[in-house]
Amino acid sequence: MKIGLIVLSLTGNTMKVAHRLQEELKHLSLESEILPIETTDEFLTPESTSIKHQVDLSIHDYYVLCTPVHGFLPPKLIQSFLKDTSQTKKIVGLLVTHYFPFAWMGGLSTIKAIQKQSEPPLNKDRFTLIIHWKRKNLEEQITSGVRILASNLSQL
Numbered sequence: 310m311k312i313g314l315i316v317l318s319l320t321g322n323t324m325k326v327a328h329r330l331q332e333e334l335k336h337l338s339l340e341s342e343i344l345p346i347e348t349t350d351e352f353l354t355p356e357s358t359s360i361k362h363q364v365d366l367s368i369h370d371y372y373v374l375c376t377p378v379h380g381f382l383p384p385k386l387i388q389s390f391l392k393d394t395s396q397t398k399k400i401v402g403l404l405v406t407h408y409f410p411f412a413w414m415g416g417l418s419t420i421k422a423i424q425k426q427s428e429p430p431l432n433k434d435r436f437t438l439i440i441h442w443k444r445k446n447l448e449e450q451i452t453s454g455v456r457i458l459a460s461n462l463s464q465l
């Protein structure tokens with residue numbers, strides 16, 4: 310089974326966790342590939358909306374969307390990505406990083422917004438992970454979070 314990790318990351322946090330998820334998948338003998346979302350703008354900013362290349366979702370069996378939170382919502386570029394509903398069909402998992410220490414401060418509302426645009430619906434309990442960057446136990450959150458997510462993905 311091959312898994313594509315579709316990643317938007319402006320300052321590197323989400324990319325770091327996506328790489329950790331990739332390592333964990335490798336431990337479970339699952340092949341994965343990081344697929345960064347790029348913009349046509351000269352620089353990627355929170356205002357970027359225009360996607361450079363639409364991700365080709367025919368290559369991998371499943372996809373995990375990895376994104377930061379911007380203003381309690383998915384970044385504008387992720388919202389553009391999700392507008393093309395054919396893009397959501399094989400997305401089974403969500404990895405969200407945000408700054409604040411509580412899920413209700415952006416993580417949950419971002420997941421909810423993405424779920425609203427996803428068809429078929431995502432299984433929130435088994436396939437979503439929120440990393441709270443400001444919490445003291447960041448490393449622990451990442452280690453245990455990617456382990457659980459990778460293990461659940463391996464059972465697909």
Ligand SMILES: Cc1cc2nc3c(=O)[nH]c(=O)nc-3n(C[C@H](O)[C@H](O)[C@H](O)COP(=O)(O)O)c2cc1C
Nearest residue numbers: 318319320321322323377378380381407408409415
């Ligand atoms: C424009 C903007 C809005 C943000 N809004 C939120 C927010 O509502 N809640 C939150 O917890 N973090 C918020 N953040 C922080 C990012 O979600 C967080 O730092 C994330 O881990 C960054 O990931 P990245 O380095 O992959 O871009 C915001 C960051 C930016 C740039």
